[in-house]
Amino acid sequence: MQGQGPGYPGGYGQPGPLSSGGQMAGGGPIQGGPMPGGSPPPASGPMPGGGPLHSGGPRPNDGSRVIPMVDARDVHKSFHHNEVLRGISMQIWRQEVVVLLGPSGSGKTTFLRCINHLEKINHGRIYVDGELIGYRELPNGELREDSEANIARKRAELGMVFQRFNLFPHLTALQNITEAPIRVRGVPRAQAEARARELLAKVGLADKADAYPNRLSGGQQQRVAIARALAMDPKLMLFDEPTSALDPELVGEVLKVMRQLAEEGMTMVVVTHEMGFAREVADRAIFIDGGVIVEQGRPTEMFANPREERTRAFLRKIL
Amino acid sequence: MCTTTPFLDQLCQIVTLGGHFRWSAVGTYLFNPYIVETIWLVIGLAILAQVFGTLIGLLLYFMRRTRFAASRWAANAYIWFFRGTPLLVQIYLVSYGINYIGLDPPLRAINFFPAIGYSQVQMYFFVAALLALSWNEGAYMAEIVRAGIDSIDPGQLEAARSLGMTYFVAMRRIVLPQAARTIVPPLGNEFNGMLKNTSLASVIGLTELLQTSINIGNALFLQLELFVVASFWYLMMTTVWTAIQAYIERKLNVSVTDFGPGQGSWTQRLLGFGRRGPVAVAGAGGINVPADRGAR
Numbered sequence: 001m002q003g004q005g006p007g008y009p010g011g012y013g014q015p016g017p018l019s020s021g022g023q024m025a026g027g028g029p030i031q032g033g034p035m036p037g038g039s040p041p042p043a044s045g046p047m048p049g050g051g052p053l054h055s056g057g058p059r060p061n062d063g064s065r066v067i068p069m070v071d072a073r074d075v076h077k078s079f080h081h082n083e084v085l086r087g088i089s090m091q092i093w094r095q096e097v098v099v100l101l102g103p104s105g106s107g108k109t110t111f112l113r114c115i116n117h118l119e120k121i122n123h124g125r126i127y128v129d130g131e132l133i134g135y136r137e138l139p140n141g142e143l144r145e146d147s148e149a150n151i152a153r154k155r156a157e158l159g160m161v162f163q164r165f166n167l168f169p170h171l172t173a174l175q176n177i178t179e180a181p182i183r184v185r186g187v188p189r190a191q192a193e194a195r196a197r198e199l200l201a202k203v204g205l206a207d208k209a210d211a212y213p214n215r216l217s218g219g220q221q222q223r224v225a226i227a228r229a230l231a232m233d234p235k236l237m238l239f240d241e242p243t244s245a246l247d248p249e250l251v252g253e254v255l256k257v258m259r260q261l262a263e264e265g266m267t268m269v270v271v272t273h274e275m276g277f278a279r280e281v282a283d284r285a286i287f288i289d290g291g292v293i294v295e296q297g298r299p300t301e302m303f304a305n306p307r308e309e310r311t312r313a314f315l316r317k318i319l
Numbered sequence: 320m321c322t323t324t325p326f327l328d329q330l331c332q333i334v335t336l337g338g339h340f341r342w343s344a345v346g347t348y349l350f351n352p353y354i355v356e357t358i359w360l361v362i363g364l365a366i367l368a369q370v371f372g373t374l375i376g377l378l379l380y381f382m383r384r385t386r387f388a389a390s391r392w393a394a395n396a397y398i399w400f401f402r403g404t405p406l407l408v409q410i411y412l413v414s415y416g417i418n419y420i421g422l423d424p425p426l427r428a429i430n431f432f433p434a435i436g437y438s439q440v441q442m443y444f445f446v447a448a449l450l451a452l453s454w455n456e457g458a459y460m461a462e463i464v465r466a467g468i469d470s471i472d473p474g475q476l477e478a479a480r481s482l483g484m485t486y487f488v489a490m491r492r493i494v495l496p497q498a499a500r501t502i503v504p505p506l507g508n509e510f511n512g513m514l515k516n517t518s519l520a521s522v523i524g525l526t527e528l529l530q531t532s533i534n535i536g537n538a539l540f541l542q543l544e545l546f547v548v549a550s551f552w553y554l555m556m557t558t559v560w561t562a563i564q565a566y567i568e569r570k571l572n573v574s575v576t577d578f579g580p581g582q583g584s585w586t587q588r589l590l591g592f593g594r595r596g597p598v599a600v601a602g603a604g605g606i607n608v609p610a611d612r613g614a615r
């Protein structure tokens with residue numbers, strides 16, 4: 001099978017770009033996972049040829065697409081004796097936009113944090129772009145935590161946007177964006193600044209380059225935070241409730257930036273309760289409750305006809 | 320010897336301790352060159368000890384934050400010892416310790432101080448005092464550093480790491496510059512104490528301000544007068560430092576709540592972190608920014 005990364009241990013042996021059932025049921029461990037019923041494969045979506053949602057984005061039609069951008073296999077995570085993730089398995093495909101839904105405390109944040117190894121996992125594996133994240137596998141199959149430098153290098157390729165923005169308050173908007181490219185990638189300052197200005201323009205904040213975060217509204221701060229993540233040219237963006245700390249009138253400006261990113265073909269995992277965004281932008285919605293995937297499917301279908309009672313109860317509350 | 324006016328005479332009796340205290344001698348020796356030159360020695364010793372003490376405090380912070388139990392244990396034992404024994408005893412311990420391990424002959428051979436005009440100052444005593452003062456200070460700075468770093472939202476470190484920074488890069492570039500705002504005020508108080516604690520080095524023979532005053536006072540039978548001279552200079556140093564500290568804190572106070580234009584650079588400049596970009600343009604006060612934040 002072409003294009004497999006060296007670190008990626010098979011298991012996706014179906015030839016060629018995914019067969020019709022590939023996205024969710026394609027031979028991966030997800031079948032053994034806790035997903036009852038498994039929703040039917042979406043008619044369109046992130047498969048070559050593209051859904052209508054992605055008409056603008058580039059869609060490579062090559063073998064590399066066979067390796068999921070994120071491949072989580074039976075991920076378990078406990079805090080002390082509190083098991084927060086109880087066997088999450090999912091694949092997220094290149095250029096796919098996946099929305100994670102679920103009640104508060106269901107483990108959505110924890111799962112996102114596991115994807116870039118801000119959180120250690122107790123069991124299972126997470127591959128990002130074919131490479132194990134956070135750990136390396138010993139010849140005997142045991143996992144060892146990877147070196148800090150390796151973890152940092154992999155994290156640098158994943159962007160993360162936080163509910164509370166977490167901008168660096170002692171740095172201007174521009175410096176917030178240039179800090180990591182300069183310190184982590186060694187990009188020359190002038191080049192990093194030029195790129196940062198481009199990104200600020202892209203998120204509609206060209207005039208705020210020299211403003212400190214506390215001079216910016218929540219919506220502006222979150223857009224700077226997105227630009228900061230984009231400055232590392234991530235191959236995947238993780239959003240943890242990016243709009244839930246915002247006043248309602250500021251939500252739109254952030255969603256607009258995210259929508260634009262999706263159209264450009266960014267692979268995105270978004271925890272959000274913005275159902276409009278989920279419906280219009282996401283290829284897939286995954287409903288998590290109690291640390292397991294309860295149901296997943298195309299957002300429009302899932303919101304209209306949830307098959308699980310728990311999903312129905314949740315959607316009733318937020319729709 | 321005072322005066323013939325009854326009231327003034329009584330007052331004079333009091334301030335001269337019945338005619339025994341010679342204020343004129345205080346005036347004579349206040350600016351005695353042997354005294355005055357020790358002021359720079361005291362300031363130099365205090366600054367060096369404070370710098371090393373702060374670095375040790377940082378090191379202890381990191382030692383206590385690793386997952387290696389031995390490192391945490393060692394740091395805690397260190398702090399336990401240096402906070403639990405008198406500084407004076409520590410000065411004796413270090414001084415005699417250097418002697419016992421045979422390091423004093425090479426130190427005595429170093430002619431640095433005579434070469435810069437301090438004929439009485441021995442490197443051996445200076446090093447012993449510096450080590451004891453810094454080690455002791457490190458134990459106290461460890462707590463101050465911890466309070467400062469722990470006051471920073473863990474989300475800052477997370478955001479930095481999510482961008483691919485390693486722990487130390489994230490600490491140096493993101494967390495410490497912010498923690499410095501909390502650390503600097505108590506650090507200033509520590510330095511005030513440090514200026515005075517240098518006087519303890521007199522017991523091992525370092526001819527700093529106090530020891531020099533004692534030597535002159537003993538030679539001339541003017542002990543009390545020379546203690547007053549020493550007090551005057553300690554008071555001068557701490558007073559000037561308090562003014563400097565107030566200035567620094569005024570600068571910092573503004574920026575603790577407001578990382579605004581100009582202020583944002585203060586601790587960075589103070590501690591040598593990074594480079595400052597262009598001055599910020601104040602934008603419209605954001606919705607999540609309390610109105611008073613805008614006031615400067």
Ligand SMILES: Nc1ncnc2c1ncn2[C@@H]1O[C@H](COP(=O)(O)OP(=O)(O)O)[C@@H](O)[C@H]1O
Binds near residue numbers: 102104105108109111
């Ligand atoms: N660092 C932590 N230590 C202990 N418990 C935690 C920690 N982080 C999260 N949890 C617990 O894990 C559960 C899931 O949290 P989280 O992933 O934040 O849920 P969600 O984002 O879906 O609201 C919650 O019960 C929370 O209390």
Ligand SMILES: [Mg+2]
Binds near residue numbers: 108109110241
């Ligand atoms: Mg959450």
